[in-house]
Amino acid sequence: MDVINLDEKFALFAEHWRPKVAGSLNGQEVKLVKVQGVFPWHTHQDADELFMVWKGRFRVEFRDRIAELAAGDVIIVPRGVEHRTAADEEAEVLIFEPAEVRNTGDIVDATFTAPQGVAI
Amino acid sequence: MDVINLDEKFALFAEHWRPKVAGSLNGQEVKLVKVQGVFPWHTHQDADELFMVWKGRFRVEFRDRIAELAAGDVIIVPRGVEHRTAADEEAEVLIFEPAEVRNTGDIVDATFTAPQGVAI
Numbered sequence: 001m002d003v004i005n006l007d008e009k010f011a012l013f014a015e016h017w018r019p020k021v022a023g024s025l026n027g028q029e030v031k032l033v034k035v036q037g038v039f040p041w042h043t044h045q046d047a048d049e050l051f052m053v054w055k056g057r058f059r060v061e062f063r064d065r066i067a068e069l070a071a072g073d074v075i076i077v078p079r080g081v082e083h084r085t086a087a088d089e090e091a092e093v094l095i096f097e098p099a100e101v102r103n104t105g106d107i108v109d110a111t112f113t114a115p116q117g118v119a120i
Numbered sequence: 121m122d123v124i125n126l127d128e129k130f131a132l133f134a135e136h137w138r139p140k141v142a143g144s145l146n147g148q149e150v151k152l153v154k155v156q157g158v159f160p161w162h163t164h165q166d167a168d169e170l171f172m173v174w175k176g177r178f179r180v181e182f183r184d185r186i187a188e189l190a191a192g193d194v195i196i197v198p199r200g201v202e203h204r205t206a207a208d209e210e211a212e213v214l215i216f217e218p219a220e221v222r223n224t225g226d227i228v229d230a231t232f233t234a235p236q237g238v239a240i
Contacts, residue, residue: 001201003187004194023196025168026218028148030194048145067123074124074150076143081121096216098146 006054009120010034010092017112019095019103020120031095032120033103038086040112042105049077049097056091060084126174129240130154130212137232139215139223140240151215152240153223158206160232162225169197169217176211180204 009022009032017039019031035058051060052074060067060075061084067075077083085093104113129142129152137159139151155178171180172194180187180195181204187195197203205213224233 001182001187001195001197003189004196006192006194023170023194025170025196025198025216026148028146028216030170030216050143050145050150062121067121069123072126074126074143075121076124076145077121078145096145096148096150 006032006092006094010054012120016090017103018114018118020118022120024099027099028096029099029101031097033093033095034090035085035087035093036090039084040104040107040109041082041084042107043082044077044079044097044101044105046079047098047101048079049095049101051075051077051085052094052096054092054094056087056089058091058093059086061086126152126212126214130174132240136210137223138234138238140238142240144219147219148216149219149221151217153213153215154210155205155207155213156210159204160224160227160229161202161204162227163202164197164199164217164221164225166199167218167221168199169215169221171195171197171205172214172216174212174214176207176209178211178213179206181206 016036019033021029023030053069058069136156139153141149143150173189178189
């Protein structure tokens with residue numbers, strides 16, 4: 001039951017597109033990720049995914065539109081909806097989703113698929 | 121898949137201790153609540169509960185200690201752990217927990233037990 005300070009946690013790592021698990025509850029995980037650039041298109045068939053922007057600007061792109069988010073903005077991507085995420089400059093993003101979701105969903109990418117369950 | 125802006129959502133209501141559902145995913149809800157004063161002692165037997173402070177200062181009190189949180193701090197209260205929340209001045213807090221959790225857990229309080237499922 002420690003207090004988790006988001007700024008302190010984000011300061012502990014620098015790499016992009018490698019989610020870190022900051023907490024677990026009810027079969028879900030709270031993950032922190034730094035992003036910059038464009039992530040591959042993918043779909044999570046069995047998991048809705050929430051993104052909350054903590055710092056910077058962040059995009060969630062769908063095949064038919066783009067959602068632009070800034071700090072304090074939240075979006076929930078329903079399961080089965082293809083998407084990719086992107087940021088022109090580094091952004092800090094929180095993810096809420098079920099435990100053990102692969103970050104690249106239904107694809108495996110040599111660069112972007114990240115190890116799961118990395119705690120911070 | 122609308123973008124949810126936390127500041128805009130918090131600006132839509134003024135009452136204290138009445139969680140509003142800002143989003144749902146994977147059987148969980150994201151709730152926004154304004155708090156001031158001291159909430160009753162209670163326990164959620166079947167739900168872990170995450171609090172994230174968005175604005176202000178907030179306490180989660182346990183029988184043997186007090187966790188002090190400020191904006192950007194997160195705490196996860198495991199199921200079965202008695203607690204009460206408090207804030208000397210108004211604070212804005214995000215809650216992440218399973219859908220249809222009663223805010224007062226195992227007790228019913230004429231003042232503090234809030235309607236469930238109120239969307240915002």
